[in-house]
Amino acid sequence: MAQAPHPLAGLKVVEVAHDIGGEFAGLLLAQMGAEVVKLEPPEGSPTRQVGPFAKGQVDPNASLNFWYYNSNKKSVTADLATPGGMAVLTDRLADADIFISTLQPAALTALGLDLYALSDTHPRLIVASITPFGLTGPWADYKSSDLVALAAGGPLNSCGYDDHSIPPIRPGGNQAHHTVTSFAQIGLMLALLERQNTGRGQVLDVSMHEACAVNVELANPYWFYPRVHVHRQTCRHAQPSPTQSALFRCADGRYVYFALILSEPKAWNALVNWMDSKGMAVQLTDPAFSDVAYRQEHFHEVQELVECFFLIQDSHEAYHDGQAAGLPIGVLNAPEDLFDDEHLKAREFFVDVAHDGLGKVAYPGALYRFSSFGEVPRTAAPKLGEHTDETLGTGAAKTPEEVAP
Template identity: 30%
Template sequence: MSVLSPYRVLDLTTERGLICGQMLADMGADVIKVEPVGGSSARGIGPFYQDPPHPDRSLYWWAYNRNKRAITLDLERDAGRDLLVRLVERADFLIESHNPGYMSRHHLGFADLSKINPALIYVSITPFGQDGPKASYADSDLIIMAASGPLILAGDADRAPVRLSIPQAYLHASADAAVAALAAHHERVRSALGQHIDVAAVQSVAMATQSNILAAALGSVEPRRMSGGVKMGPIDLPLVWPASDGYIAMTFLFGSALGVFTARLMHYLCEQGFCDEATRDKDWIAYGEQLFSGAEPLAEFDRVKQVVRKFTRSHTKAELLTLAVERGFLITPVATVEEVVESPQFASRDYFQSVAHPELGESFRYPGPFAKFTATPIEYRRRPPTVGEHNSEIYRDELGLSERDVAELTRAGIL
């Protein structure tokens, strides 16, 4: 039995929060994706299998909805809301990502539904939270990444910042929401009561700034964007370095936590003839302070970086990774998509999973589980559902509606 197999989740999220329900579904929960009639707007996000747009062939939809069942329901109408309330009576979690106030206006907010099911854990995922001066602001991934801080580091120094090609903000928020739901469930085991979880994407992303967001408030040097690294005041700190066949990510930094790794690297470079002993023996722990104080000229640091680049360019990505493992350097290859798919590390862990799509007569390779549990391994029980695939199964077999009722509600546009 999986970790969450006794529990049911109603997933009312838009494209903002889909991965939250998928994480709970992967852990065994019975997740019912409740979509508007005709399907979620997320089904319209490309690319699409074999190119032509189709609600059941969106790769975006496939990526975030495995292991779920799906029904359609019009929450704008009383009959649709009544059916949702019946589902809430037997649910353990409800996840929604509508604009603040939408659910309450339709009498489906936490205050309304907790009266029906006091044990319900109600999870809301929004751009800026349920309240506050920005609660009703328009949102996009670009807006949230800018408002929370990280966008300032993305791109080249001489032009405006750029967003990542794959939206990130709601992935942060949705993962945080899944963890928060489990924390609330842990409390419910003791108290038998549910609670409302309010996840603001802007706060989730702000937590991912690795404390750089605190720099200005603490009077420290604020990082600035630099393609392949960051700028700290006048100092350029590369984080991406050239190899003979591509690029690597390497931590060549200083201080008590990271300077020891830099010192280890420089000793190896000296052994291999890339630098002299004077360069090797610099105080790599205090080196950052020396740069900021001017005790170490920036021109000398530029020379050191050229020494390091000469070393990295003389090796392949694989050779540098081998050295990192053997010598304890902080180096990892920057992988291409093909290298990720063909990764021997992923292969050894049986990471990629084949998922059958019977309606298409094919199977597709999916990214694997986010975690491995020894006693209750994650299984891909279901491929992402088609529009309204489980309407009959839920409304007729579980809620007890007759075939005629289901047909009439479908004709009326409620299902």
């Protein structure tokens, strides 16, 4: 069956994003076929200075962080604080479908930009404002970061270790930025659907603080209903009271995560049968352990036997055998282990992207797989200002001095 064009083919996006949240939003659109033009200051986006760097060489064109979040985009340098630079933005917005901005209110005012006025001037334009605290409110111009957002929004308090003398620990992976991007992406898709019906765009005001505030997992429902606080635990969900450890060391020195479920008969029987197949069930086959209350009363025995059970097994062997038994178990991988992950290999998750002077570099693959759309080829992130001349050659042409004095 012939595949249709990319899902967002023909969509034009202008991105003025100086943090990961806005850049990730542009990347998600680019991975579905949209043309995303990134406007950067003459010195480049601040994210170009975020390491690590290819071959350890600090260079605005060598940031691995920038490479990932800005692949499949075009780069145009324009100093928005100058008339020439602002003219470049105006020209690009004339036929754009989406404008992604991470500029906070004070920065918008300094540039003379009014997002709602832009929406009135360009009725079909969808403006996505992705900022730390939103466009209004007493904190609207406060500075933030991934860590600040997780702290102020609440998730950080649920992340850390059983030992509460140790402060909360920030989870990795730019989770606050990715959370606000997820909300922005949903909003953009809804705004595009609305535009199909009405012909009009709108302004999306998306706050990282608010996105994190509703991303605290069990903390909100536990407080809203029984009015109790949850407490952070090592490698398991924060709960009002401590739960048993879910990490088990294996014979190869690696760990598996295994949620030991005592109250569910099917899971309990599967565990006992699995342990018995290796001669490790011991007293767990005693009829007394068929009673949930008895299992809970003698939980320390169960925990000790399970710990011994995993200590005689290779972590990957335990993972596959446990999954075959229908149990919730996973092996703990380090990031570098994922390149050899058999499942990711089978799904061809990593893709090679050509980089000038470096050859092919492995990237995480597309976040979307559509059966009815063609695949969007992955291209390297643009070099600083790589597409400026291309832009100057269209619309109201500007000299390089006007764009970036």
